Amino acid sequence: MKRAYMDRFIDTIEWVAAGFVGIVAASVLLRNIFNYSIPDSFDIGRLMLGILIFWGIAATSYRGAHITVDLIWANVGPKYQRAIDVFATLVLLFVVTVQTWTLFDKVRGTYNDHVLTFDMHMPTWPFFAVAWAGDVSAVLLIAIRTYRLIFHPDEMHDPKIAATE
Numbered sequence: 001m002k003r004a005y006m007d008r009f010i011d012t013i014e015w016v017a018a019g020f021v022g023i024v025a026a027s028v029l030l031r032n033i034f035n036y037s038i039p040d041s042f043d044i045g046r047l048m049l050g051i052l053i054f055w056g057i058a059a060t061s062y063r064g065a066h067i068t069v070d071l072i073w074a075n076v077g078p079k080y081q082r083a084i085d086v087f088a089t090l091v092l093l094f095v096v097t098v099q100t101w102t103l104f105d106k107v108r109g110t111y112n113d114h115v116l117t118f119d120m121h122m123p124t125w126p127f128f129a130v131a132w133a134g135d136v137s138a139v140l141l142i143a144i145r146t147y148r149l150i151f152h153p154d155e156m157h158d159p160k161i162a163a164t165e
Contacts, residue, residue, distance in 0.1 A: 006144060014058075021052060027048065050128075051130050086146065107125055
C-alpha cells in the first residue's frame with residue numbers, strides 16, 4: 001500500500017511536469033505556426049520555461065534520467081555501484097535543497113518588489129512560486145530515491161539499480 005502511494009505521488013509529479021511541457025509547446029505553436037501572440041506571451045513563455053525546468057528537475061532526479069558519467073560506475077562491482085549511487089544521490093539532494101532555499105528567496109523577493117509582466121501587468125511571483133513547488137517536489141523525490149537506494153533498492157524503477165542490491 002505504501003509503495004503504491006509513493007509510486008502514484010511520483011507519477012503525479014511527472015505528469016505535472018509533462019503538462020508544463022504541453023503548455024510551453026502550445027505557446028510556441030501559437031506564435032510560430034499561427035502567427036498569433038497573446039499579450040505577455042514572451043514573459044509568460046519565459047516564466048513557464050522556468051517552471052518547466054524546475055518540474056523537469058523533479059521528474060528526472062527520481063528516475064536518475066539526468067546526464068551522468070558512468071566511467072567509474074561501469075567498471076566496479078555491484079556493491080561499489082550502489083555506494084556510488086547513494087553518494088551521488090546524497091550530493092544531488094544537498095544541491096537541490098540549497099537551490100530550493102535560494103529559489104524561495106527569489107519568490108519572496110518578486111512578491112515584495114511587486115514585479116509585473118510588461119503588457120498586462122500581471123504579478124510574476126505566482127510563476128516563481130509554481131517553479132519553487134517543482135523544486136520542493138524535486139527535494140521530496142530525491143529524498144525518496146535516497147531512502148529507496150539505501151533500504152529498498154528493489155523498489156527502484158531502474159533495472160540497473162535493482163540489479164545492484
